[in-house]
Amino acid sequence: MNTTLPAPWFACLFLREVPAPVSAPGAVAQPGGPEAVAQPFRGGRQELSPGLFDAPGCGTPLDRVLAIARDCSPRVEVAGSRAVLADAAGLTRLFGGPPALGQHLAEVAAARGTPVRVALAATRTTALLSAAARPGVTVVPRGQEAAALAPLPITTLLALEEPVSQPASGSRPRRAQGGGRHYRMAPGPALAGSGAGQALDPVLDTLARWGVHTLGDLAVLPPADLFERLGQTGLRWRQRARGEDDRPLVRHEDEEIFEQHFDLDWPVEGLEPLSFVLARLLDPLCAQLARRDRGAVVLHVWLALVNKTVHHRRLELPVPMRDPKVLRTLVLLDLESHPPAAGIDRVQLVAAPAPGRIVQHSLLRRPLPAPDRVSTLVARLGALLGAGRCGAPRLVDSHRPGIFDMAPFAPEASDPPPPESHGPDEVAHEGARMPAEPAALLRRRRFPVPIQVTVQDGRPVRVAGRQAGVDGTAVLEASGPWRTSGEWWRTANPDPARPRRTSRPWDRDEWDVAVAGGVYRVFRDRITNGWFLAGTWD
């Protein structure tokens, strides 16, 4: 039995106006890393809408054009930032031939507020170039591609070289095929002749010097001579000028939305029953991520509560993860620290995907624990001690005594320490390689303890303070005063972004005092004229 494939036809929808970058309404723009477009509950019962951008008036113009093309054909391709190609073969019975299909596409686009130029041809290159250069609806008869393209200006070819823009619906960026270069947006053919397009590309400049101004001029150049002068690039441009395809249509596929939700018959009150619901949701979600070789870098947890509010938690993961047990633990620990205010009616999980992680471990570097184990540990510690109570110390460029900052504990993301030989014979000398060491190390009271200090001749002679653990003890040795002050310029305008304790000015005279019970650092606050215990030398 012979099977006859329909003759190839391609429809190109080309935006008349250069689209401005428009973010989708309602999209959650979150800083830091790849992000899924997640929609919260609306009214407690709506769910994330995968077809959000199919609706008229939503999304970027390119998204709307993509939706129109998909209404007609299942095989569509995004070609540049303004064009969408659709495989129109076999659509005759539906639309009544290429002219009717072109007219239908133009009318639908106009009805949706997205005026486009439409061209239909037997090759995708001809359809794209014709749509880029000619207004309205253009139908190029089969076999007359070169003749139809011949009068078009040579700059029309730049429409084929535009970088592929990423629709807002989350498709992956795809490199433009053919040619390794990406060009800036070329002026539309309507601007041809206005001088725009000159000096955009060295090949075009060369062709212009040769007197080649139209596609027809380029199409008739001898291929051998063109190859000698311009190489494969010249041949490819000539092939395109003749309306011949250098590759087939590549179907555009949207990135999947990784989402799972569950409506509960009865509200869930505690975390333990919720863990079963999370397991039921995370297993298929992680399987979906694994099928696409993706991992979740951000996990959104939307909980619709019985009091008609929505409890949203956003978990930023240090590396892409798709282990359901680890994710469930992290979600539960986060909810333990930030519990919902009421019973849970509905649970929805949305994962922001990222490509799977490929790690090449070093043979020379000490292995570190897996990032998911580290993040689980940090989450458990956060649930136990409170948020911000664990991390890696980070120094602050300030002279304020006791100031510090904390960075997230992510050893995998940091550079390893400089290599250091630590063979058995060198252990004994390791201390000698240490840099200059401080006189001693202070156990600092995060909240200085008020004390009473008796001063004679400007020096402390007796220290008393029940809270500090010293009661009327005579000072045996004293060293000081060491005056330190700073941030007095913040008196008028304290920094609202910083806690009051670290944005206030300080001015103090510090003393190291030795009493019978030990050696302490005390200071006199010159603003309040009070004495405090800053810490203990140990």
Added chain:
Amino acid sequence: MRRRKDETLMAVSQLARTDLEALLRKRQLDGALTSAHPLPDKTAMAPTGLAALDARLGGGWPRGQVSEIVGPACWGRWRVALSSLTAATRRGELVALVDTLDVFDPGPAAALGPHWPYWLWVRGSALGARGGGRLGGRAQHTVLAEALDRAVKATALVLSAGGFGLVVLDLAELPRAVVRGVPFTTWLRLQRMVAGQEAACVIVGADPLARGPRGLTVSLSAAPQGRWRGQGPRARLLCGLGTRACVVRAQRGPEGERDVLIDVPVAEAG
């Protein structure tokens, strides 16, 4: 006849002992067997970064064991602990400091040269954070007991996560009554957790508390008022604490000493 009976009894007792040791090893309780202690391997030690102390410890803190730094306040416990942590990060190991009462100050410690990204700092509740430090009696005891409970739990979490080279639990600021309120089985559980791991667990406290069967106790002592220099009352300068360390171990050390008294330069003038 009698000699034969004695030999039989000895064989039976030897067999029973072997069975008992096998059972203990199976349950990872063989640390209590003094006969099974090999000489310390330097690669199985976590050096403290203090050369003199490392030499006396046989290389450093034994891995897979709970060790201790004990002594009164101001006698250099903090310095030994932070030096050990710093040395471990410089070797590329992850370390964790469970700071029960949030007394760690990274600024001065930076002079030791740690690799901060490998340093997990677990901060407990600071003294005075609740009640402004004016709590007294029973209330303060309760607050401190809660802080200790969280710190022990945090240490257990870190040890169970694995991958760390050194874990330090600081209990030095807690009153003895609070620390003694912890059941002894808690420390046994910590030892069970760290057993077989690459990590060395070090507890900083006032008194010996929870040393593992092959762990070490470094008991510190120092001059009561530190070491000072300079002539005249206005030219005095604190230059150190003059700490001395006594190493206590369960069995004989590599050199045959049981207790060793050494000088540790805990604090030198900068």
